[in-house]
Amino acid sequence: xxxxxxxxxxxxxxxxxxxxxxxxxxxxxxxxxxxxxxxxxxxxxxxxxxxxxxxxxxxxxxxxxxxxxxxxxxxxxxxxxxxxxxxxxxxxxxxxxxxxxxxxxxxxxxxxxxxxxxxxxxxxxxxxxxxxxxxxxxxxxxxxxxxxxxxxxxxxxxxxxxxxxxxxxxxxxxxxxxxxxxxxxxxxxxxxxxxxxxxxxxxxxxxxxxxxxxxxxxxxxxxxxxxxxxxxxxxxxxxxxxxxxxxxxxxxxxxxxxxxxxxxxxxxxxxxxxxxxxxxxxxxxxxxxxxxxxxxxxxxxxxxxxxxxxxxxxxxxxxxxxxxxxxxxxxxxxxxxxxxxxxxxxxxxxxxxxxxxxxxxxxxxxxxxxxxxxxxxxxxxxxxxxxxxxxxxxxxxxxxxxxxxxxxxxxxxxxxxxxxxxxxxxxxxxxxxxxxxxxxxxxxxxxxxxxxxxxxxxxxxxxxxxxxxxxxxxxxxxxxxxxxxxxxxxxxxxxxxxxxxxxxxxxxxxxxxxxxxxxxxxxxxxxxxxxxxxxxxxxxxxxxxxxxxxxxxxxxxxxxxxxxxxxxxxxxxxxxxxxxxxxxxxxxxxxxxxxxxxxxxxxxxxxxxxxxxxxxxxxxxxxxxxxxxxxxxxxxxxxxxxxxxxxxxxxxxxxxxxxxxxxxxxxxxxxxxxxxxxxxxxxxxxxxxxxxxxxxxxxxxxxxxxxxxxxxxxxxxxxxxxxxxxxxxx
DNA sequence: CTTTTATCGGTTTTT
DNA sequence: CCGATAAAAG
Numbered sequence: 001x002x003x004x005x006x007x008x009x010x011x012x013x014x015x016x017x018x019x020x021x022x023x024x025x026x027x028x029x030x031x032x033x034x035x036x037x038x039x040x041x042x043x044x045x046x047x048x049x050x051x052x053x054x055x056x057x058x059x060x061x062x063x064x065x066x067x068x069x070x071x072x073x074x075x076x077x078x079x080x081x082x083x084x085x086x087x088x089x090x091x092x093x094x095x096x097x098x099x100x101x102x103x104x105x106x107x108x109x110x111x112x113x114x115x116x117x118x119x120x121x122x123x124x125x126x127x128x129x130x131x132x133x134x135x136x137x138x139x140x141x142x143x144x145x146x147x148x149x150x151x152x153x154x155x156x157x158x159x160x161x162x163x164x165x166x167x168x169x170x171x172x173x174x175x176x177x178x179x180x181x182x183x184x185x186x187x188x189x190x191x192x193x194x195x196x197x198x199x200x201x202x203x204x205x206x207x208x209x210x211x212x213x214x215x216x217x218x219x220x221x222x223x224x225x226x227x228x229x230x231x232x233x234x235x236x237x238x239x240x241x242x243x244x245x246x247x248x249x250x251x252x253x254x255x256x257x258x259x260x261x262x263x264x265x266x267x268x269x270x271x272x273x274x275x276x277x278x279x280x281x282x283x284x285x286x287x288x289x290x291x292x293x294x295x296x297x298x299x300x301x302x303x304x305x306x307x308x309x310x311x312x313x314x315x316x317x318x319x320x321x322x323x324x325x326x327x328x329x330x331x332x333x334x335x336x337x338x339x340x341x342x343x344x345x346x347x348x349x350x351x352x353x354x355x356x357x358x359x360x361x362x363x364x365x366x367x368x369x370x371x372x373x374x375x376x377x378x379x380x381x382x383x384x385x386x387x388x389x390x391x392x393x394x395x396x397x398x399x400x401x402x403x404x405x406x407x408x409x410x411x412x413x414x415x416x417x418x419x420x421x422x423x424x425x426x427x428x429x430x431x432x433x434x435x436x437x438x439x440x441x442x443x444x445x446x447x448x449x450x451x452x453x454x455x456x457x458x459x460x461x462x463x464x465x466x467x468x469x470x471x472x473x474x475x476x477x478x479x480x481x482x483x484x485x486x487x488x489x490x491x492x493x494x495x496x497x498x499x500x501x502x503x504x505x506x507x508x509x510x511x512x513x514x515x516x517x518x519x520x521x522x523x524x525x526x527x528x529x530x531x532x533x534x535x536x537x538x539x540x541x542x543x544x545x546x547x548x549x550x551x552x553x554x555x556x557x558x559x560x561x562x563x564x565x566x567x568x569x570x571x572x573x574x575x576x577x578x579x580x581x582x583x584x585x586x587x588x589x590x591x592x593x594x595x596x597x598x599x600x601x602x603x604x605x606x607x608x609x610x611x612x613x614x615x616x617x618x619x620x621x622x623x624x625x626x627x628x629x630x631x632x633x634x635x636x637x638x639x640x641x642x643x644x645x646x647x648x649x650x651x652x653x654x655x656x657x658x659x660x661x662x663x664x665x666x667x668x669x670x671x672x673x674x675x676x677x678x679x680x681x682x683x684x685x686x687x688x689x690x691x692x693x694x695x696x697x698x699x700x701x702x703x704x705x706x707x708x709x710x711x712x713x714x715x716x717x718x719x720x721x722x723x724x725x726x727x728x729x730x
Numbered sequence: 731c732t733t734t735t736a737t738c739g740g741t742t743t744t745t
Numbered sequence: 746c747c748g749a750t751a752a753a754a755g
C-alpha cells in the first residue's frame with residue numbers, strides 16, 4: 001500500500017519538484033515560476049506527508065487564496081487519498097471563519113454573526129459618515145472602507161493606529177465602525193482574520209490546542225499574503241509545526257490590497273532552517289514566450305531571481321499589432337482567432353486579456369458582430385447582484401434582528417413609503433433606547449410613531465418578519481421563496497422589463513442554491529452549524545457563486561488579475577499603451593511600476609503557444625480621442641523575439657525605447673513585393689470612398705493595412721476588411 | 731416620497 | 746462617453 005502511494009505521489013516529478021516534496025527541513029520555500037507545476041508539488045507534498053511520514057489527515061492544514069484553488073486541491077487529493085475530506089483545506093478567510101464559528105463565544109461574537117462583503121462594508125461606512133456629518137467629498141465612504149481595510153490587513157485596530165500614528169481625523173470613524181459591527185454582529189473579510197488572530201492570542205489553551213494539532217501547514221500563493229495573514233500563520237504554527245510555502249515573487253499582483261512580497265524574504269530569514277527550492281522548468285509555454293517574459297520581468301529590481309525555461313522548443317514569435325484604435329485592435333484579434341480556429345484550435349483555448357474591465361466593451365461589441373462566441377469572466381458575481389443581496393438581507397435580518405446593515409438595505413426595498421425622513425426617526429429612537437433598527441420600527445408601529453404611508457409600510461414590514469419567523473426552522477428553499485414573493489421583491493423587479501426578467505431569474509436561482517446548500521453535511525460539520533438558515537448564509541458569505549461553465553466552446557475575456565493561475569493556448573494581451581498598461585494611476589506608488597510589470601509577466605506567461613500583444617495609437621478616453629504611446633513593456637521585449645505588424649508604430653514611440661536600433665524602419669520604406677499588393681504611391685478604388693492614393697503601407701499580406709488619401713479624407717484601411725482594387729487611371 | 735435632471739468621477743478585487 | 750450618485754421637480 002505504501003509502495004502504491006509512493007508511486008502515486010512521485011509520478012512525473014522532476015528533480016527540483018521531488019526535492020521540494022521530500023524536504024525534511026521544518027521550513028520550506030518553493031519559488032515556483034509560472035507553469036512550473038506548483039499545485040502538483042503541493043498535492044504531492046501532502047501525499048508524501050500522509051503516506052511516508054505518517055502524518056494523520058488532521059495534522060495537515062492547507063491554505064489557499066481562492067475557493068477555486070482550494071476546491072481543486074481537495075478534488076485532486078481525494079482522487080488518490082480517501083480521507084481527503086478530513087484534511088483542513090481552505091482559504092485563509094475560510095479557515096478563519098471556521099475558527100470563529102467553532103469558538104464564537106470566546107471570540108466575543110454572537111452565534112449568529114454574519115460575514116459581510118466589501119459592498120456592505122462600504123454602505124456601513126457611508127452610514128457612519130452621515131452620522132458624523134462628514135461630507136463624502138471630504139472623505140468618501142469608499143476611501144474610508146479602504147483605509148479601515150488596510151489597517152486590518154496590518155493587524156491594527158483603531159486604538160493600535162492611534163498608538164502608532166497619533167490621532168488621525170478618521171480614527172473616530174474606524175472606532176464607530178468597529179462598534180457598529182460588534183453591536184450588529186457583523187464581521188467583514190479583514191475582521192475574520194483579525195478576530196481569529198486575537199482569538200488565538202487571547203486564549204492560550206485554544207492556541208496550544210491548535211499548535212499541538214497541526215504538524216505542517218502548506219500555503220499556496222504565498223507572495224499574496226498580507227502582514228496579518230503572515231502573523232496569523234506564524235502564530236498558528238508556533239514552534240513545532242512545519243511550514244511549506246509555495247509562491248512566486250514575480251507574480252505578486254495584489255500589493256494594492258495589502259499583499260507584501262517582503263513576507264517571502266522575511267520567511268527565509270526568520271524561519272530557519274529553511275529549504276529554498278526553485279522550480280524553473282516550465283511545462284506550459286514555448287521558449288520564445290518565456291524568453292520574452294523573462295526579458296520584461298528582468299527590468300524589475302530586488303527579485304528573488306529565477307529564469308524560466310521550457311523543453312517545448314522555440315515556437316512562433318510573439319506578435320505585436322499596433323492598431324489604429326480599439327476597434328481596429330478588436331478586429332485584428334478576431335482575425336487572429338479565426339486563423340487559430342482554421343488550424344483546428346478550439347475557442348475555449350483562446351483568451352483575450354486586458355488591464356481594466358471597461359476594455360471588454362469594445363471587444364465584446366466586435367466579437368458579437370463578427371459572430372465569435374465568448375464569455376466574460378469576472379465582473380459582477382452571483383452573490384454580489386443587487387437583487388440577490390436584497391433577498392439575502394431579508395434573510396440576515398430574520399436570523400439576526402440586530403443586523404442594522406441588513407435592515408437599512410431592505411426597509412425601503414421595494415419602496416414602501418419609508419424614505420430618508422422615516423429612517424432618521426427610527427435611527428434616533430434606536431440610538432436613544434439602545435434598540436436595533438428593527439426593534440425600534442416595531443416599537444414605533446405599536447406606539448404610533450408613524451403616520452399615513454409610512455405607518456402602512458412599516459406595519460407590513462414588521463408583520464412580514466413575524467410571519468416568516470414561523471417558517472424559520474423549516475426548509476430553507478421554501479423560506480427563501482416566501483421571502484422573495486411576500487416581501488414584494490419579485491414583483492418589484494418584475495416591473496423592470498427585460499433587465500427585470502434577468503433579475504427574477506437570479507432570484508429563482510437563489511432559491512435553487514438554497515436547496516442545494518442544505519445538503520452539504522461536510523460544510524455543516526466544518527462550521528459547527530446546526531441551524532440550516534445560518535448555514536446557508538455562512539456558506540454564501542465566502543462564495544462568489546460563479547458556476548464555471550466550461551462545457552461550451554467559448555473564447556474567454558477577462559482581466560489579467562482574473563487570469564492568474566490559468567493557461568490558454570492562444571492569448572491576446574490588449575491595450576499595451578502607456579497610461580493603460582502600465583496604468584497611469586498605478587505609477588503614483590513607489591512600487592507601482594514594478595507591480596504593473598509583474599502583471600505583464602503574469603499576462604504573458606498565460607500563453608502556451610501563441611502570444612499576441614496589441615496596442616492602439618488612438619483611444620477614446622473619457623469621451624475624447626487621445627493619442628497613445630506603445631507601452632514600455634513592449635519595448636522591453638528583445639526585437640528578435642517579436643514580430644511587429646504595425647511596424648511604423650514602433651519607431652514612432654521612441655520616448656521609452658532605450659536603443660534606437662530596436663525600432664524598426666518606418667513601414668513606408670518597405671519595398672513593394674508580392675506581399676504588398678498596394679505599395680505606396682499606387683492608386684486604388686474603394687467601393688464606398690471612391691478613388692484614392694496610397695500614402696502609407698503597414699504590415700504584410702492579409703495582415704497589412706494601407707493609408708489612403710481619398711478626396712474627402714485620409715483613412716487607414718485593413719486589407720483583410722476593405723475591398724480595394726487597383727486603379728489604372730491616367 | 732418618488733421620479734427626473736445635473737454633476738462628478740473614472741484600477742486591479744481571490745475573500 | 747457611461748454609470749453612479751446628488752439636488753430639484755413632480
